[in-house]
Amino acid sequence: MTTAITAPTISGAPHSTGVAGKVRWMVSDTLTLTRRNLLALTRIPEALFFATIQPIMFVLLFRYVFGGAIKVPGGLPYVDYLMPGIFVQTVAFGAVSTSIGLAEDLQKGLIERFRALPMSRGAVLTGRTSADTVRNVFVVIIMTIVGLLVGFRPTTSVVSYIAALGLILLFAYALSWGFAVIGLSAPNSETAQVMSFPLLFPLTFVSAAFVPVQSMPSWLQGFATYQPVSVTVSACRALMVGSGVTGQSTWFWVSRSLFWSVLFLIVLIPLAIHRYRTRI
Amino acid sequence: MSHAIEADNLVKVFKGKREVRALDGVSFAVEEGTVFGLLGPNGSGKTTAVRVLTTILRPDSGHARVLGHDVQKKAGLVRTLIGLAGQYAAVDENLTGRENLQMVGNLNHLEKAFVAQRARELLAQFDLTDAGDRPLKTYSGGMRRRLDLAAALVARPTVLFLDEPTTGLDPQSRNDLWEVIEQLVEGGTTVLLTTQYLEEADRLASTLAVIDHGRVIAEGTPASMKADLGATILEVGLSSVEDAQRTGALLDALGPHAALVSGTLVEVTVDNGPQAAMIGLRALDGEHITPTTFNLREPSLDDVFLSLTGHRTEQEETDDEGGDGESKRRRRRRQAEQALPVVTGELS
Numbered sequence: 001m002t003t004a005i006t007a008p009t010i011s012g013a014p015h016s017t018g019v020a021g022k023v024r025w026m027v028s029d030t031l032t033l034t035r036r037n038l039l040a041l042t043r044i045p046e047a048l049f050f051a052t053i054q055p056i057m058f059v060l061l062f063r064y065v066f067g068g069a070i071k072v073p074g075g076l077p078y079v080d081y082l083m084p085g086i087f088v089q090t091v092a093f094g095a096v097s098t099s100i101g102l103a104e105d106l107q108k109g110l111i112e113r114f115r116a117l118p119m120s121r122g123a124v125l126t127g128r129t130s131a132d133t134v135r136n137v138f139v140v141i142i143m144t145i146v147g148l149l150v151g152f153r154p155t156t157s158v159v160s161y162i163a164a165l166g167l168i169l170l171f172a173y174a175l176s177w178g179f180a181v182i183g184l185s186a187p188n189s190e191t192a193q194v195m196s197f198p199l200l201f202p203l204t205f206v207s208a209a210f211v212p213v214q215s216m217p218s219w220l221q222g223f224a225t226y227q228p229v230s231v232t233v234s235a236c237r238a239l240m241v242g243s244g245v246t247g248q249s250t251w252f253w254v255s256r257s258l259f260w261s262v263l264f265l266i267v268l269i270p271l272a273i274h275r276y277r278t279r280i
Numbered sequence: 281m282s283h284a285i286e287a288d289n290l291v292k293v294f295k296g297k298r299e300v301r302a303l304d305g306v307s308f309a310v311e312e313g314t315v316f317g318l319l320g321p322n323g324s325g326k327t328t329a330v331r332v333l334t335t336i337l338r339p340d341s342g343h344a345r346v347l348g349h350d351v352q353k354k355a356g357l358v359r360t361l362i363g364l365a366g367q368y369a370a371v372d373e374n375l376t377g378r379e380n381l382q383m384v385g386n387l388n389h390l391e392k393a394f395v396a397q398r399a400r401e402l403l404a405q406f407d408l409t410d411a412g413d414r415p416l417k418t419y420s421g422g423m424r425r426r427l428d429l430a431a432a433l434v435a436r437p438t439v440l441f442l443d444e445p446t447t448g449l450d451p452q453s454r455n456d457l458w459e460v461i462e463q464l465v466e467g468g469t470t471v472l473l474t475t476q477y478l479e480e481a482d483r484l485a486s487t488l489a490v491i492d493h494g495r496v497i498a499e500g501t502p503a504s505m506k507a508d509l510g511a512t513i514l515e516v517g518l519s520s521v522e523d524a525q526r527t528g529a530l531l532d533a534l535g536p537h538a539a540l541v542s543g544t545l546v547e548v549t550v551d552n553g554p555q556a557a558m559i560g561l562r563a564l565d566g567e568h569i570t571p572t573t574f575n576l577r578e579p580s581l582d583d584v585f586l587s588l589t590g591h592r593t594e595q596e597e598t599d600d601e602g603g604d605g606e607s608k609r610r611r612r613r614r615q616a617e618q619a620l621p622v623v624t625g626e627l628s
Contacts, residue, residue, distance in 0.1 A: 025389060028386070032387055033383075036372060036375065108373070110371075115336045116362065116441075118356055118360045118387075
C-alpha cells in the first residue's frame, strides 16, 4: 500500500471554495445520487412492477366499478373526469417512496457515511427527490397509455396536455420534500410508510379527484375544493378536458396549484435540510 | 505534527426522555501511523466519539482535531482526509460492489479514471474481484464488511476510523479483516478503532483507551495495562459453587487483590505463577478439594476491564441475560485458549 499519494480531485482543490465550486459539487453529487437511486429502482423489478400495478387498479376500479354510480355535472364521460384525478393521486401516493427511501438510508447507516464524505450537504435530499421525479415521468407516461386504453380522450391540445403533466410533476416534486421530512423524522422505513398515509388519504380522497365536490356535505366542500391536491386536479382537468366541468377558469386553478407547489418548496426544503442536519 | 487525532475534553449530551451524557469530557491523542483502540461496552460513548471526530456530530463543548485541523471549523477539509467504516456496513444493497465504490469515489469528487482504477484495485485487494459486479444482496456478511472497509479507502485517507469493524463476524472473516488493517498500518495509515472485543484491541492497537459512561477510565499500551493488573492469573474451576467459595477463601492470600468467585470459577491475580500454583494446589489438597480445571494464564483485557469498571464488557452481560451457563462456557473456552501451556505440564 502506498499512502503518500493524494487522490486527484475534479476541482483540483481538496475542498470546495467559493459559490461556483459549491454549486458544481451540488450538481455533481445530486447526479451521482440520482443515478444511484434510479439504479436501485431497476435492481428491484418487483417493486417497480407493483408500483405500476397499483394505479392501474385504481383506474380500473373507478372506471368500471364505482364510475357508473358517479354523476359528473355537464355530461362529461366519467373516465375523462377521472383520469386527471388518478394522475395526481398516483404521484401523491408515489411520494411515499421518498420517505421510505430516506428512512432506509438512515437505518442502514448510509446517511452516516454520506455525512462523513466531503460532499454537498443537500445532495442526499436533492438526489432522492430528483430520482423520484424521473420515476414520475415514467409514471405519467404509463398512466397516459393506460388512460387511452380505457377510453380517456383529452379534448384540448397536446401543448395543454403536456403543461398539465408538467404541473403534476412540479406538484409531486414539492410533495416529495414533505415526505422527505417524514422519512427523516421516522425511526424506520416501516414507520415512515405508516406515518405517510394519514396525510395522504384525506388529501387524495377528500378532494375533487374522484367525485364532484358538490356531492359532499357543505362543510366539507371548502376544504375539498381548495386544498392542494384538489386545485392541482382541477387545473389538470381544465388543461386536459377543458375548464367547463371545473366551475372556474383554467388559470384560476393553475395559479392556485402553482401557489401551493411553490409554498411547499419554500417551506419544506429548508425544513428537510434542517432535519437532515440535525438527525443522528 | 505528531498527533493525527486529538480529542480535547469532548462533551456530548443527548437530551430525550432520559438525558444521556454520551461523552463526559473525553480526551485522548493518537500518534500518527499507529492504531489507537477505543475500548468499551455498548453505550459507553465509543460511537459518539467517532461521530464527533468524523464531523458527523457536533460536540456540545470541547475540541477535536484531525491532522491538526479542527473538525468543526474545517469540517470540509477534514472529510477529505478521513475514511469511516462502521459496524453496520453502510453500503447500498441494490448496487454492485463496484458501483458502491464508484459512488463513494464520485462523492469524493475524484477524477473518473482514478475512481475506476481505484475500484478495481480495492476489489482485488479485498478479494472481491469476482463478486465486484454482483449486487450486494448476494454478498456474505464478511464480504459486505470488506466492501464497507474498501469504500472507506477509496480516497486514500490518511486517517481511518473503524467503528467496531468486526462485530458480528465469524472468526475467519474477522481474522481476514485484521490482516487487512495491519497492512494499512504498515503503509502509514493512522487508525482509530473502537471495539468491544478485547482480543481485537490486544492484537491491533498499540495504544488503548478504555471508555465507560462517556469517560476515559484508563489509557496505555495493552501490555502496560495488563502489567498494572498483575503478572499472571490463576484460574481454578470447581465442581460446585460451595467448593468455589471455599477455594476463593483459600486463594485470597495469593495475590494483591482478593480472589474473584463467579459461579464455580475462581480467579486470582498473582505475581509468581508457578509458585502460586504450588501453594494453591497444596492448600486445596489440604482441604480435600479437587479442581476440575486449573490454569495459569496471562491477564486478558477482559480482566483489565473488570478491574477498572467493576463489571465485565457488555458482550458478557448481554450474553448473561440470554443464558447464564452458555456465556460462562464460552468465556471459559476463550480463557482456556489463552492459558499458558506450562500449566498442563505441571498438572500431569
